[in-house]
Amino acid sequence: MSLLKAWVHTLRHEAQDIISVALRPMPGENLPAFEAGAHIDLHLPGGLIRSYSLANDCKEKDRYLLGILKDKASRGGSRCVHEQLRVGMTLTISAPRNNFPLHEEADHSVLIAGGIGVTPILAMAQRLHALGRSFEVVYLARSQAAAAFCDALTALACPVHWHFDDQAGGPPKLQDLLAQRAPKGNTHYYACGPGMMLDAFEKFCAELGYTHAHTERFSAVEVKAADDARSHYSVDLRKSGVTFEVNSGTTLHKQLIALKVNVPFSCEEGFCGACETRVLEGTPDHRDMVLSAAEQASNQVMMVCVSGCKSERLVLDL
Numbered sequence: 001m002s003l004l005k006a007w008v009h010t011l012r013h014e015a016q017d018i019i020s021v022a023l024r025p026m027p028g029e030n031l032p033a034f035e036a037g038a039h040i041d042l043h044l045p046g047g048l049i050r051s052y053s054l055a056n057d058c059k060e061k062d063r064y065l066l067g068i069l070k071d072k073a074s075r076g077g078s079r080c081v082h083e084q085l086r087v088g089m090t091l092t093i094s095a096p097r098n099n100f101p102l103h104e105e106a107d108h109s110v111l112i113a114g115g116i117g118v119t120p121i122l123a124m125a126q127r128l129h130a131l132g133r134s135f136e137v138v139y140l141a142r143s144q145a146a147a148a149f150c151d152a153l154t155a156l157a158c159p160v161h162w163h164f165d166d167q168a169g170g171p172p173k174l175q176d177l178l179a180q181r182a183p184k185g186n187t188h189y190y191a192c193g194p195g196m197m198l199d200a201f202e203k204f205c206a207e208l209g210y211t212h213a214h215t216e217r218f219s220a221v222e223v224k225a226a227d228d229a230r231s232h233y234s235v236d237l238r239k240s241g242v243t244f245e246v247n248s249g250t251t252l253h254k255q256l257i258a259l260k261v262n263v264p265f266s267c268e269e270g271f272c273g274a275c276e277t278r279v280l281e282g283t284p285d286h287r288d289m290v291l292s293a294a295e296q297a298s299n300q301v302m303m304v305c306v307s308g309c310k311s312e313r314l315v316l317d318l
């Protein structure tokens with residue numbers, strides 16, 4: 001995982017409990033290019049690592065723009081960003097990763113943002129706008145005051161369906177909103193927002209026969225261990241020269257932390273991709289939401305924060 005430094009150029013109030021953080025490269029350096037839908041990890045004061053989507057136009061070469069909600073259920077990350085980040089601070093960040101890629105060749109794209117889920121959606125809208133592709137946005141939020149980046153979306157002059165619960169008298173009917181947007185040729189549907197909204201999105205897309213449905217999650221869906229997952233296996237860390245056992249009282253993740261192995265854990269729930277590790281031998285039991293089915297089947301990498309093992313021995317490139 002490549003890490004770099006960037007400095008906090010701007011902190012801005014965007015909406016109720018939401019600030020934007022603009023990061024700039026260190027003097028004489030560049031920021032790696034990114035694709036719409038990508039995210040980076042912020043290494044925060046106190047040792048926390050958290051992933052945030054990039055909201056700006058991917059043609060910008062010298063800025064990463066994040067939108068961060070002060071989450072009431074924060075495990076410390078968003079609170080730290082809101083309370084401790086200051087303009088001028090230098091942060092360690094990861095290079096961008098993209099688990100939510102845009103299919104730029106689609107005939108039409110429907111981009112659905114739920115609350116702070118607008119961040120990757122905005123980057124996607126800017127990209128599709130720049131390419132001159134057909135797309136529309138559905139923006140769902142509790143209220144207009146709680147909706148960030150409305151001006152940036154409005155500036156794109158693209159079709160936006162706004163739904164603010166307080167004005168509409170309740171939450172949106174996602175099924176109807178999707179049904180009203182039947183595929184025009186090869187249409188792709190994207191959604192980012194709260195887990196319950198994404199669960200509903202996936203269910204309704206399946207019911208409507210919308211095959212090109214994509215989600216980006218900020219929280220995990222629990223993936224159960226496979227029937228043939230082992231409760232006891234050994235792990236060799238090839239680079240560190242360390243061998244240990246995982247048994248029913250512990251997990252690979254806990255053991256790696258206890259041994260202070262240098263893995264850049266971020267979400268620790270299998271959805272950000274920060275802990276992706278090369279598998280040199282053995283068969284993982286994949287329980288992440290990052291890898292595609294084909295990637296999981298190839299067993300070349302695994303997310304060591306949540307995954308287990310189906311073989312007696314696992315050899316990792318750590």
Ligand code: FES
Binds near residue numbers: 304
């Ligand atoms: S730390 Fe996020 S997938 Fe493992």
